[in-house]
Amino acid sequence: MAVDMNMPILIIDDYKTMLRIIRNLLKQLGFDNVDEATDGSAALAKMRTRQYGLVISDWNMEPMTGYQLLQEVRADEALKATPFIMITAESKTDNVIAAKKAGVNNYIVKPFNAATLKTKMAAVLGDF
Amino acid sequence: MSSDTEVVSLRNEIASLHKDCRDLVQFIVNARSEISQIKPTDLKKDKLPRAGKELDAIVQATELATNSIMEATERIMEAKVTEPDVVNDACMEIFEACSFQDITGQRISKVVSTLEYIEDHLDKLSSAWGHEENAEGAPTPEPEGETALLNGPALAGEGVDQDYVDSMFDEAPAEEASSDDKKKEKKAEKSASEDLPSGESINQDDIDALFN
Known part of the structure; x- marks a missing residue:
């Protein structure tokens, strides 16, 4: 099935610079419908008011981390099917394994480039 | 072993123990002195x-x-x-x-x-060493000469901005500067004198392998 290029995407990072970078990279990849949040709890609140086609989240945020957000999403019947990609500087094996066990669809290590983002999105959503 | 020999041996042991204790005391005195040089309060x-x-x-x-x-x-x-x-x-x-x-x-x-x-x-x-707030050892010597001027960039609210520098060149010579200017200069000088003193990471390819 073709990827809906107008689907809403939620990006979450406590660094505004990073939100801006991801938003621009997504725009370059053809995705313009992007919402932002600066931590897991704000993201969760947004997810309960709007259905997103993809969530791209940082890990290390306060008060709710990206990992906690992922657990909340996967435990919520209405949200559990949402594709979830983690983009983080946490690059230890234990982190990746924990995220995978919690149900993350893919994992990108910072710093990353547009090609990596596109490849991982295609792996999760299908080619676009 | 005769009792005399035992006494001599015992005395030697006590002397050795005594020396060890003195060495230990000297070590503690030295350590304390070195720790005081760290100037933890500073x-x-x-x-x-x-x-x-x-x-x-x-x-x-x-x-x-x-x-x-x-x-x-x-x-x-x-x-x-x-x-x-x-x-x-x-x-x-x-x-x-x-x-x-x-x-x-x-x-x-x-x-x-x-x-x-x-x-x-x-x-x-x-x-733990009983230092009081103001009971420092010798004060840190103030930097002198050019060293006092080399402190890197000032933090926000410190130093002076370009407008102020420009005003110093536009206005009267330094010796005629107003007292307000002198206060600002002193503030700038003061700010300029402050001394500055589980698991392995893996790369993206390794992570990709976990998802393939």
């Missing part, structure tokens, strides 16, 4: 907080610079150009490179946490 009150502020300032400065770069890049992307693909690719590379700000910010935050840890433990060490 580090805790001045140098470590200053180092933390410098690191915070680095994060803010890189964030400002990164945002300026990105704003300019966004304007370029919106502009009409003859080779849009070339421009877009170059702009993408600029955005990718700008993610350094996030990474450096996180690394610096870890260093700030380490400084706070050292500060906390110096405080405990200071208390």
